[in-house]
Amino acid sequence: MLKMWKAEDSGEEWEMKLKLCGGGKFKKLKTSVVSRSPLKLWMTRAITTVLLWTCVVHLMSLGETWGPRLLKSWTSCYSHQDVELISVPAEVILPPKRVYKNNGYLMVSCNGGLNQMRAAICDMVAIARYLNVTLIVPELDKTSFWNDPSEFQDIFDVHHFIASLRGEVRILKELPPRLKTRVELGLFYSLPPVSWSNISYYTHQILPLLQKFKVVHLNKTDARLANNGLPLEIQKLRCRVNFNALKFTSMIEELGRKVVKILREKGPFLVLHLRYERDMLAFSGCTHGCNDEEVEKLTRMRYAYPWWKEKDISSEMKRKEGLCPLTPEETALVLTALGIDRNVQIYIAAGEIYGGERRMKTLMEAFPNLVRKEDLLEPSDLKFFQNHSSQMAALDYLVSLESDIFVPTYDGNMAKVVEGHRRFLGFKKTTLLDRKLLVGLIDEYNKGSLCWDEFSSTVKETHADRMGSPKMRVVIPDKPKDEDYFYANPQECLQLLDDPLRIT
Numbered sequence: 001m002l003k004m005w006k007a008e009d010s011g012e013e014w015e016m017k018l019k020l021c022g023g024g025k026f027k028k029l030k031t032s033v034v035s036r037s038p039l040k041l042w043m044t045r046a047i048t049t050v051l052l053w054t055c056v057v058h059l060m061s062l063g064e065t066w067g068p069r070l071l072k073s074w075t076s077c078y079s080h081q082d083v084e085l086i087s088v089p090a091e092v093i094l095p096p097k098r099v100y101k102n103n104g105y106l107m108v109s110c111n112g113g114l115n116q117m118r119a120a121i122c123d124m125v126a127i128a129r130y131l132n133v134t135l136i137v138p139e140l141d142k143t144s145f146w147n148d149p150s151e152f153q154d155i156f157d158v159h160h161f162i163a164s165l166r167g168e169v170r171i172l173k174e175l176p177p178r179l180k181t182r183v184e185l186g187l188f189y190s191l192p193p194v195s196w197s198n199i200s201y202y203t204h205q206i207l208p209l210l211q212k213f214k215v216v217h218l219n220k221t222d223a224r225l226a227n228n229g230l231p232l233e234i235q236k237l238r239c240r241v242n243f244n245a246l247k248f249t250s251m252i253e254e255l256g257r258k259v260v261k262i263l264r265e266k267g268p269f270l271v272l273h274l275r276y277e278r279d280m281l282a283f284s285g286c287t288h289g290c291n292d293e294e295v296e297k298l299t300r301m302r303y304a305y306p307w308w309k310e311k312d313i314s315s316e317m318k319r320k321e322g323l324c325p326l327t328p329e330e331t332a333l334v335l336t337a338l339g340i341d342r343n344v345q346i347y348i349a350a351g352e353i354y355g356g357e358r359r360m361k362t363l364m365e366a367f368p369n370l371v372r373k374e375d376l377l378e379p380s381d382l383k384f385f386q387n388h389s390s391q392m393a394a395l396d397y398l399v400s401l402e403s404d405i406f407v408p409t410y411d412g413n414m415a416k417v418v419e420g421h422r423r424f425l426g427f428k429k430t431t432l433l434d435r436k437l438l439v440g441l442i443d444e445y446n447k448g449s450l451c452w453d454e455f456s457s458t459v460k461e462t463h464a465d466r467m468g469s470p471k472m473r474v475v476i477p478d479k480p481k482d483e484d485y486f487y488a489n490p491q492e493c494l495q496l497l498d499d500p501l502r503i504t
Contacts, residue, residue: 095167100132102170104210105179107188107217109139114155114393115413117141119487120221122241126234127225129169130199131207137161137173138221145279145305146389155394157247164245168237179215189213192220196480198229227486228475238486239493242417243424248394255381256398259347262376263399269345271403272335273396273418275325275410278354285313286324294355322436325410328359330442332366334433335407337459345369347403349396349414351389373399406468407431416488423468423494430468437462470494 108124110117121138128135137152152158162171175183182188189209194201210216218224225238248256263269281287282301290298302308318324326334336342346367353360364370373395374382385391393414400406400418406429408415422428441458444450473484473491 094163097166098168098170102134103131103207104133104213105136105172105175105215106131106133106210107136107139107175107183107215108221109141109217109219110221111141112144112222113141113146113413114390115397115417116222117390118242118246118417119413120224121246122238122487123225124218124221125165125169125171125241125245126237127199127202127206128171129237130231130234131202131210133210134170134172136175137171140390148388148390150388150390153249154388155248155252155390157249160247161245165241168240175215183215183217187213188215188217190217190219193218193224195223196226197224198226199231199234223480227473227480227483232492235486235490235492239424239490242487242490243421243493248398251384252391252394253398255377256395256402258381259373259376259395259399260402263345263347263371266345268404269347270340270405270407271347271349271396271400272331273400273406273408273410273415274328274331274348274350274353275408275412275415276328276353276355276359277351280325280410280412281354283308284318284324285310285315286318287315288319288324289327289329289359290355319439320436322434322439324435324439325412326433326435326438328353328355328363330439331409332363333442333445333455334438334459336366337456338431338463339456339460340367340405342367343369345371347399348372349400351392401425401428403428405429405431407433409433410435411488416485419468420485420487420490423470423489427468427470427494431463432466432468434462434466 106124106128108120110120112120117138117140124138125135137158140148140150140152140155142149152161158173162173165171174180189212191209193206206216206218247253278298278301281290282298282305285298285302287295287298302313303311315324344367346369348370360370373392385395397414397418400414401421406418406422408418408430411432419430419432422430438459441450441455445452445455471489471491473486473489476483
């Protein structure tokens with residue numbers, strides 16, 4: 001009671017003092033204090049709430065980062081041996097952004113299948129970096145034979161692609177709005193760059209166009225950068241894009257791991273890239289083993305596609321030159337001659353084989369454990385991949401990298417890019433078939449002029465040093481199509497087996 005009285009008394013005393021100073025002023029002050037106090041109270045509560053929530057958010061983020069590590073070293077009365085703490089993956093440290101004067105914006109439209117586009121994307125990143133321009137995420141081919149509507153982000157992890165290369169080149173998902181408007185009005189320059197060009201071509205021909213028009217569109221990207229004669233930094237950047245930045249989406253990678261796990265549970269496996277598919281046979285004109293009706297269909301198809309330049313083709317001549325994919329029947333003979341165990345699992349990395357079961361019969365009899373992704377996975381696993389050939393090819397690519405042996409029957413884009421990637425992963429065994437020699441040996445064996453033992457020993461001897469081991473690229477000046485492809489043997493980025501591997 002004494003304290004209360006003192007408080008009240010002091011209040012009255014304070015009020016009396018104010019009255020002495022002037023009644024009017026006191027009334028105004030009292031009214032002001034009474035009217036402002038709810039506002040001040042509300043403001044105080046609002047500020048306090050914001051501060052508390054800020055503290056909570058910071059504590060939660062600290063808890064996510066440090067909590068698991070701290071909890072592992074703390075004993076708790078609530079901890080049990082059967083409770084497993086989930087560790088938080090280490091945060092990815094991104095390289096600092098490279099700062100440079102931007103010379104323009106480079107748009108690219110890739111052409112061809114997945115692996116042709118993959119190599120092209122690596123080239124375009126290297127070109128953009130060298131020219132100090134901003135690269136727009138590449139557009140994938142949707143008009144070729146495969147009619148795959150997939151966008152870049154449907155196949156590759158676009159966020160990883162942009163972030164992992166930020167130390168080299170600025171990459172945007174799309175043009176800034178003002179430049180997009182210019183493109184819609186046709187105020188940009190579009191051209192196909194010259195094939196197999198060195199970097200000086202891009203410096204002297206493409207860079208001035210970028211500086212003039214601000215936006216340049218390269219509408220063809222296949223083999224537009226030379227294999228050799230480029231600065232070492234450019235070659236290593238091509239590798240960095242290929243082996244690091246071009247990561248498939250999590251859905252594709254998870255499904256790839258699932259296929260590999262299923263195969264590994266039954267032991268070693270071989271991946272056979274059996275490129276005996278309709279598009280390849282029509283394009284190449286290779287019809288060995290086909291009946292008259294099949295030959296007619298393939299010929300009509302070749303003439304129906306205007307961008308396939310070669311029309312009148314001698315199938316037998318191309319075959320004898322080693323320019324045709326091996327048939328399933330020829331492949332069965334070669335694998336047997338090489339001493340491949342008939343009971344090994346063979347994963348067919350390919351689309352639909354032309355001729356179906358009739359053409360696969362000999363191979364299946366020789367190697368009964370042939371499997372395809374459709375045999376290993378449920379239809380529900382592949383439902384999102386249907387009619388998306390590039391996504392299917394991405395799945396085959398991942399399985400091919402993990403196989404004990406990789407055997408391509410034709411040196412197309414997938415065969416070459418997988419070969420180079422397997423070299424990078426430690427020179428994993430890749431059997432590179434000498435088709436020109438093999439078709440000659442096969443014909444002699446089928447005619448009876450060569451016995452099996454001679455045939456088999458010759459095949460083995462010929463391929464003893466064609467297993468993806470370290471070697472230098474063959475350089476043929478002025479004939480880039482005939483020399484070794486950079487992506488099949490990126491020697492500038494490889495290390496010998498006794499050296500520790502690293503991301504280049």
